[in-house]
Amino acid sequence: MILLADMDAFFASVEQAHHPHLRGQPVIVCGDPGRRGVVTAASYEARPTGVRAGMPLAEARRLCPDAHYVSGNPEKYVALSLRLLEFYLTFTPDVEPFSVDEAFLAVGRIGGTLAEAAEIAARIQSGIRERFALPASIGVGPNKLIAKMASGVAKPSGLTMLDVESFRAHFWPQPARELWGIGPQLEERLTALGVRTMGDLARHSPEILKGAFGVIGPQLREAANGHDETPLIPYHQGVEPKSMGHEVTLPADSHDPVALEGTLLRLSDQVARRLRGEGYMGRTVALKLRDFRFTTHIRQRSRIAPTADHAQIFALARDLWRELWDGEPVRLIGVTVAGLTKVHASDQGELFTSGERGARLREAVDRVRDRLGEASVVPAGTLGHHTELGHVPFGAVSPRAPKPRRKP
Amino acid sequence: MFESLNDPVDVLTAFVDGAMRPLRFRWQGRVIRVKKVTGRWTRREGQTLVQCFSVEGGGAETYELHYDPRGPRWVLSRAWTG
Numbered sequence: 001m002i003l004l005a006d007m008d009a010f011f012a013s014v015e016q017a018h019h020p021h022l023r024g025q026p027v028i029v030c031g032d033p034g035r036r037g038v039v040t041a042a043s044y045e046a047r048p049t050g051v052r053a054g055m056p057l058a059e060a061r062r063l064c065p066d067a068h069y070v071s072g073n074p075e076k077y078v079a080l081s082l083r084l085l086e087f088y089l090t091f092t093p094d095v096e097p098f099s100v101d102e103a104f105l106a107v108g109r110i111g112g113t114l115a116e117a118a119e120i121a122a123r124i125q126s127g128i129r130e131r132f133a134l135p136a137s138i139g140v141g142p143n144k145l146i147a148k149m150a151s152g153v154a155k156p157s158g159l160t161m162l163d164v165e166s167f168r169a170h171f172w173p174q175p176a177r178e179l180w181g182i183g184p185q186l187e188e189r190l191t192a193l194g195v196r197t198m199g200d201l202a203r204h205s206p207e208i209l210k211g212a213f214g215v216i217g218p219q220l221r222e223a224a225n226g227h228d229e230t231p232l233i234p235y236h237q238g239v240e241p242k243s244m245g246h247e248v249t250l251p252a253d254s255h256d257p258v259a260l261e262g263t264l265l266r267l268s269d270q271v272a273r274r275l276r277g278e279g280y281m282g283r284t285v286a287l288k289l290r291d292f293r294f295t296t297h298i299r300q301r302s303r304i305a306p307t308a309d310h311a312q313i314f315a316l317a318r319d320l321w322r323e324l325w326d327g328e329p330v331r332l333i334g335v336t337v338a339g340l341t342k343v344h345a346s347d348q349g350e351l352f353t354s355g356e357r358g359a360r361l362r363e364a365v366d367r368v369r370d371r372l373g374e375a376s377v378v379p380a381g382t383l384g385h386h387t388e389l390g391h392v393p394f395g396a397v398s399p400r401a402p403k404p405r406r407k408p
Numbered sequence: 409m410f411e412s413l414n415d416p417v418d419v420l421t422a423f424v425d426g427a428m429r430p431l432r433f434r435w436q437g438r439v440i441r442v443k444k445v446t447g448r449w450t451r452r453e454g455q456t457l458v459q460c461f462s463v464e465g466g467g468a469e470t471y472e473l474h475y476d477p478r479g480p481r482w483v484l485s486r487a488w489t490g
Contacts, residue, residue, distance in 0.1 A: 372455075373453040
């Protein structure tokens with residue numbers, strides 16, 4: 001049997017656990033509450049006002065002016081997430097982290113019952129509450145799809161077990177968009193086919209679905225029937241990442257090309273550092289740009305050879321930037337590298353011949369950063385155009401970085 | 409609301425079963441007794457592992473203390489004093 005343990009409003013709940021005066025109060029976790037940005041997480045006390053993760057902070061303040069706005073601490077949440085994984089491993093070796101606040105667990109004996117698995121889930125849930133003072137919802141099912149969807153049935157602090165029959169009874173009357181993996185665009189296309197509920201999808205002709213959506217069509221139908229054979233990949237086996245990226249919401253909308261390209265360089269450097277740190281190179285560079293109207297544009301391009309060099313990533317990102325940006329004020333910039341391949345010792349040799357001096361420089365910079373922290377060495381082009389080196393969510397930069405010198 | 413501080417502070421610390429625990433600290437001329445450690449985590453800066461604690465003081469106030477072994481030094485990172 002599979003469990004999906006989902007931490008309820010994880011970041012906000014951590015702040016409530018660590019700061020007891022926040023318990024029972026609406027809490028909104030964001031970047032810097034004094035600057036603009038977006039809501040990272042909202043506690044269950046804040047949600048009735050309509051505040052949701054991803055919403056602009058200004059809108060959240062209008063909807064929920066009395067909430068506690070708390071500056072998030074990504075390192076703290078990641079550290080807690082790892083401790084939660086260690087806790088899950090005391091119940092089963094088969095734990096697959098799904099996100100910072102969700103993990104799949106395979107529990108019980110082969111051929112065990114839902115009720116047996118639910119007993120283990122109840123022990124895990126109370127253990128999380130006692131050890132971490134955090135609420136979690138757990139879904140129990142015969143496969144990952146059902147466990148995932150069951151975890152959302154009774155939040156917060158819910159424990160829901162569903163077999164295939166009860167999955168169908170519960171979800172078939174619900175809109176098709178409730179199925180895991182169906183977004184607004186897919187929902188629109190399903191509606192055009194006359195598919196409104198999950199039950200409609202489960203009973204629809206697989207041939208018509210294949211004609212409309214390709215191979216994914218019959219897969220959606222199988223999922224709506226509660227069928228899923230996706231294997232659980234245990235933590236210790238590792239999961240290969242598909243992409244790595246960083247993005248930043250700017251302190252204020254900007255149309256200063258030098259400052260914006262400086263930010264692009266900083267993001268490219270951070271992505272390149274992560275790629276090298278985890279032993280990957282990537283071929284495809286994607287640029288994300290959100291303008292002052294909150295419209296998001298994404299453009300990507302592939303290189304012939306994969307790279308983990310910040311200068312090469314930046315060069316491609318800057319080309320995309322210059323094609324995409326129309327001079328309007330920009331709110332957010334992101335750089336992602338996809339099409340990842342693991343670097344082997346033989347690949348490194350090839351890399352070095354194509355630019356040995358650059359490779360040696362990168363190695364030296366990486367050694368300094370490993371020892372002294374991420375902000376100990378940064379590309380000069382990133383300095384002078386921003387004041388807060390640490391203002392990159394989940395960016396591994398040290399708060400001890402020296403402030404950039406301002407010109408007199 | 410929370411106040412971001414990063415003030416160096418003196419902290420009376422206990423080491424129990426290999427783990428450190430702040431007991432009292434001096435801040436703004438006051439000695440604040442740690443009633444409860446409500447959370448602990450670590451933060452990496454290069455090779456250095458900074459130990460972080462969220463703690464409850466005697467009243468309803470809460471604080472975040474960071475121990476940096478490079479000093480060694482303690483820093484009061486944030487405070488919520490109502």
